[in-house]
Each structure stands twice: as C-alpha cells, then as structure tokens.
Amino acid sequence: xxxxxxxxxxxxxxxxxxxxxxxxxxxxxxxxxxxxxxxxxxxxxxxxxxxxxxxxxxxxxxxxxxxxxxxxxxxxxxxxxxxxxxxxxxxxxxxxxxxxxxxxxxxxxxxxxxxxxxxxxxxxxxxxxxxxxxxxxxxxxxxxxxxxxxxxxxxxxxxxxxxxxxxxxxxxxxxxxxxxxxxxxxxxxxxxxxxxxxxxxxxxxxxxxxxxxxxxxxxxxxxxxxxxxxxxxxxxxxxxxxxxxxxxxxxxxxxxxxxxxxxxxxxxxxxxxxxxxxxxxxxxxxxxxxxxxxxxxxxxxxxxxxxxxxxxxxxxxxxxxxxxxxxxxxxxxxxxxxxxxxxxxxxxxxxxxxxxxxxxxxxxxxxxxxxxxxxxxxxxxxxxxxxxxxxxxxxxxxxxxxxxxxxxxxxxxxxxxxxxxxxxxxxxxxxxxxxxxxxxxxxxxxxxxxxxxx
Numbered sequence: 001x002x003x004x005x006x007x008x009x010x011x012x013x014x015x016x017x018x019x020x021x022x023x024x025x026x027x028x029x030x031x032x033x034x035x036x037x038x039x040x041x042x043x044x045x046x047x048x049x050x051x052x053x054x055x056x057x058x059x060x061x062x063x064x065x066x067x068x069x070x071x072x073x074x075x076x077x078x079x080x081x082x083x084x085x086x087x088x089x090x091x092x093x094x095x096x097x098x099x100x101x102x103x104x105x106x107x108x109x110x111x112x113x114x115x116x117x118x119x120x121x122x123x124x125x126x127x128x129x130x131x132x133x134x135x136x137x138x139x140x141x142x143x144x145x146x147x148x149x150x151x152x153x154x155x156x157x158x159x160x161x162x163x164x165x166x167x168x169x170x171x172x173x174x175x176x177x178x179x180x181x182x183x184x185x186x187x188x189x190x191x192x193x194x195x196x197x198x199x200x201x202x203x204x205x206x207x208x209x210x211x212x213x214x215x216x217x218x219x220x221x222x223x224x225x226x227x228x229x230x231x232x233x234x235x236x237x238x239x240x241x242x243x244x245x246x247x248x249x250x251x252x253x254x255x256x257x258x259x260x261x262x263x264x265x266x267x268x269x270x271x272x273x274x275x276x277x278x279x280x281x282x283x284x285x286x287x288x289x290x291x292x293x294x295x296x297x298x299x300x301x302x303x304x305x306x307x308x309x310x311x312x313x314x315x316x317x318x319x320x321x322x323x324x325x326x327x328x329x330x331x332x333x334x335x336x337x338x339x340x341x342x343x344x345x346x347x348x349x350x351x352x353x354x355x356x357x358x359x360x361x362x363x364x365x366x367x368x369x370x371x372x373x374x375x376x377x378x379x380x381x382x383x384x385x386x387x388x389x390x391x392x393x394x395x396x397x398x399x400x401x402x403x404x405x406x407x408x409x410x411x412x413x414x415x416x417x418x419x420x421x422x423x424x425x426x427x428x429x430x431x432x433x434x435x436x437x438x439x440x441x442x443x444x445x446x447x448x449x450x451x452x453x454x
Contacts, residue, residue: 064104064453066111071104078166079103085160087253088245095240098233101224102254104453110173112445117176128183129176138171139164181438189437191429197390199425204315204412209271211309212282215247215264217302220256227295234293234300241290247304256299258435264304278303317378317386318410319370320352322359325403338404339397341365345406351392351422352410372411382407391422 064071080103084091091099117128130138136150143153154164217237221230237254241247248263259266271279275296282305285291291303322345324338345358345365359367375383385395386407394408411422 062454064108064451066108066451067115067449069111069115071107071111075107075166076100076103078163079107079170081160081162082157082166082170083253085157085162086249088249089237089240090243090245095236098236101229101233105223106170108451109442109446110170112442112449113173113177116445117180120180128180130172130179135168135172135175138175139168177438181441182434185437186430186434189430189433191426191433195429196422196425199429200391200412200422203270203425210283211268211270212305213268213307214266214282215251215304215306216257216259216266217247217251217255217264218257219254219300219302221299223256227300230300231293231295234302238290238293238302241302247290258431275301277301282308315375315412316372317375317412318372319382319386320355320367320408320410321370321405322355322365322367322408323403323405324365328401335399335404338364342397342404342406346394346396349394349408352408355408370407 061073062070063073063076080096080099083099083103089095089099114129120126121128139153140150143150146153146156148156157164157167217234219230219234219237221227224230224233233254237245237250241250248265251257251260251264254260255264257264271282274282277294277296278301281291281294281303285303285305285308287305287307289305291301291305294301294303322342324341326334326338341362342365345362348358349355356367359365375387378386379400381398381400382405385398386409389395389407389409391409391411394406396406398405398407
C-alpha cells in the first residue's frame with residue numbers, strides 16, 4: 001500500500017490558489033484561520049458555505065483505487081474537512097499533508113471493510129452492513145449529544161462545507177465492522193481464570209513501582225507511510241495541542257491505539273508496562289505536561305501526564321465474611337456443626353457479591369463487608385487464611401475466640417490504590433484481545449488488497 005505522497009491534492013490546491021480543487025479549498029478557507037506565527041486578519045463576513053456535491057463543470061479526479069473501487073478527490077476533500085472540524089486542529093499548509101494522509105488512510109480502510117462485509121453477506125446470506133435507518137439513528141444520537149436535532153447537526157456540518165454523507169458512510173463502515181468482528185470472534189473469545197489471575201498478580205507486583213495516569217496518541221508508522229512521516233506528523237500534532245487543540249479530539253482522530261475510542265485515556269499504568277522509551281520519558285515528566293514525540297519500534301507516542309504517584313509495598317486486601325458466633329469454650333460438636341454450615345455456604349458462593357445472600361439462607365450465620373485492610377494489619381489467623389487466595393476465592397473455616405469464619409477475597413493490590421475488580425480486569429482483557437484480532441484482520445485485508453494512490 002502506498003500512502004507516502006507528501007504532495008497531496010489538497011496541498012497542491014492550497015499552494016496554487018486552489019486551482020485544481022477550488023470548491024474543496026473554499027471549505028478549508030472558510031475556517032482555516034492564520035498559520036502559526038501569522039497575525040490574524042481583521043474579521044470579515046463569513047463566506048457562503050460551499051456546495052456539498054461537486055459543482056458541474058469541475059472535474060473530479062481519482063485520489064485512490066481500492067480493489068477497483070475509486071476514492072475520488074471530492075471524497076478525500078470531504079473527509080479532510082470532517083477531520084479538521086472534529087480534531088480542533090488549525091489547518092495550515094504545513095499540516096494539510098498530515099490531514100490528507102489520515103483522511104486517505106481512513107477512507108481506504110473503510111472501503112476494505114465494506115467490501116469484506118459485502119463478501120460475507122453474500123457468502124453467508126446474512127445482513128451485517130447497517131441500513132440507512134440504523135445509520136440515521138446513530139447520527140441522531142450524535143446530534144443529541146451535541147444538544148441538537150439531526151437537521152441542526154446536518155446544517156452545522158454544511159456550514160463548514162461538510163456533507164452529511166461523508167459522516168454517514170464513516171458511521172456505516174465503523175458500525176458494521178464492529179458488529180461483524182464482535183459477532184464473529186466475540187462469542188468465541190474466552191478469558192480464562194488463569195489469564196485473570198496472572199493479570200491480578202501482575203497488577204499486585206507492580207504496586208511497588210512508580211505509577212502514572214496518562215493519555216496517549218499513538219501514530220502507527222506502518223499505517224502512515226514510515227517512521228519519518230510518523231515523527232513529522234507527531235511533531236505537528238504536539239504543536240497544535242500546545243496551541244489549544246483538545247487532546248481527546250486529537251486522539252480520537254489520529255491515534256491508532258484502542259484508547260482512541262476514549263479520547264486517548266489510558267488510566268493508571270505502572271513503570272514497565274509501556275515500551276522502555278516511554279518509561280524513560282515519563283520519569284522526566286511532571287503532571288500536566290505534554291511529551292515530545294517519543295519514537296518506539298513501530299511508531300510514535302505522544303503522552304499527556306495527568307498525575308503520578310509513588311509505588312507502595314503495602315499489600316492490601318478487601319474482604320467479606322460469613323461467620324457463626326461461638327464462645328471460646330464451645331463444645332466440639334457445635335464447632336463441627338458450624339463448620340459444616342460454613343462449608344455448605346462456601347460451596348455455593350460465586351464471588352463476593354453472593355456472600356450476604358447465601359449467608360442469609362442459613363440460620364445463625366451473619367455476613368459482613370470487612371472493607372479493605374493491609375495484610376500486615378490482619379490478625380495472624382485471618383492473614384494466614386487469605387495470603388494465598390485470589391479475588392473471588394473463599395477460605396476454609398477459621399476458628400477465633402469469638403466464632404467460626406469464612407473469608408472471601410474481593411480484591412487485592414496496594415493500599416488505597418483503587419485496584420480493578422475481577423470483572424473489570426476480565427472486561428479489559430476481552431476488549432484488548434478483540435481489538436488485537438480486529439487489527440490483524442485489517443492488516444490481512446490490506447496485504448491481500450490492490451491499493452493504488454494517485
């Protein structure tokens with residue numbers, strides 16, 4: 001796939017007075033503003049929005065061909081306008097090539113996705129591609145999130161020279177692709193207990209290391225045309241973010257990481273979880289600081305450090321218990337009967353959420369949420385009982401001076417660290433694996449495709 005051409009249709013038009021794509025450039029000029037370092041011209045009346053279709057008499061040329069399907073220069077210009085409007089980045093002659101590359105890459109991927117979905121629909125005789133009605137429902141929801149109805153939303157886009165059809169086709173491809181990937185692979189994807197346990201152990205082990213709350217933009221060098229292009233593009237994005245472009249909007253439009261869906265938000269990570277180059281940069285950053293472009297093996301990172309905290313070696317555990325009160329000198333028969341009741345409850349438990357319900361079914365048993373405590377602060381009997389348990393597991397009955405107890409571990413980690421629950425970890429692993437499958441699927445489609453850019 002060749003997406004390396006620095007001299008794009010839009011760039012040539014900007015440098016030559018918009019001769020080749022006059023109508024498309026009008027859309028950019030309407031809201032482009034001055035280049036970096038230039039004085040802002042006096043306010044002028046807002047120009048009339050350009051038409052949303054190619055005007056009669058203007059030749060529409062070919063920007064790319066994807067398996068014999070054409071992407072026109074008009075398609076490309078529309079997608080560039082949409083990127084500019086939604087990224088918050090001020091367009092200049094310097095960053096137009098980056099907008100062009102990102103727009104063209106997105107259009108190529110969407111063509112491949114729709115072509116694959118059509119093939120699957122034909123072979124399996126199923127409906128996957130969203131209908132016009134389904135797409136309009138999603139657009140209506142997008143409009144509602146922007147405090148508008150669909151007509152107002154459409155008019156707002158039109159005022160910036162963006163036809164609603166370019167957004168409609170983007171939504172159709174993305175929605176259909178997610179539906180297909182989740183339907184084909186999601187139902188077969190299983191996160192095993194060993195994976196969850198290993199992740200919990202990794203989180204627990206990382207508690208003593210420095211931790212960072214970050215947001216990220218990742219530029220995939222293979223997708224944009226090489227490491228040099230990725231570095232130049234990242235440098236321009238850093239400059240635009242420093243000048244006020246919202247980091248979440250930039251991440252959503254330019255990042256190749258799964259975190260793009262959440263505006264680049266990654267949450268808390270520990271030292272050692274990212275590539276060494278990223279760890280080294282994080283060590284030097286202060287909260288609220290934006291990094292320079294950080295090159296790694298397969299691309300370039302831009303990081304925003306929201307907060308940092310020192311690691312702690314104080315292991316903590318959150319517990320719930322079911323107990324039967326018994327005086328210290330209770331007969332052995334009473335102790336055995338109490339143990340039998342607790343073991344029966346233990347056999348029916350399915351994690352912390354069921355402790356109270358199951359205990360309430362047995363007379364004489366009381367349940368309680370013991371909250372979070374550091375292991376070193378637990379009584380020796382309790383500490384010995386839970387040290388080897390993973391979240392969701394329950395101890396054997398424990399005899400104390402006041403009764404007989406079983407303890408269920410709800411979570412483990414560093415004291416006050418806000419560790420993720422078992423369900424959260426399972427969901428995170430599921431999302432990561434499904435995202436990896438989708439990326440491999442797209443890589444295979446690109447490799448097998450015939451793609452030519454003009």
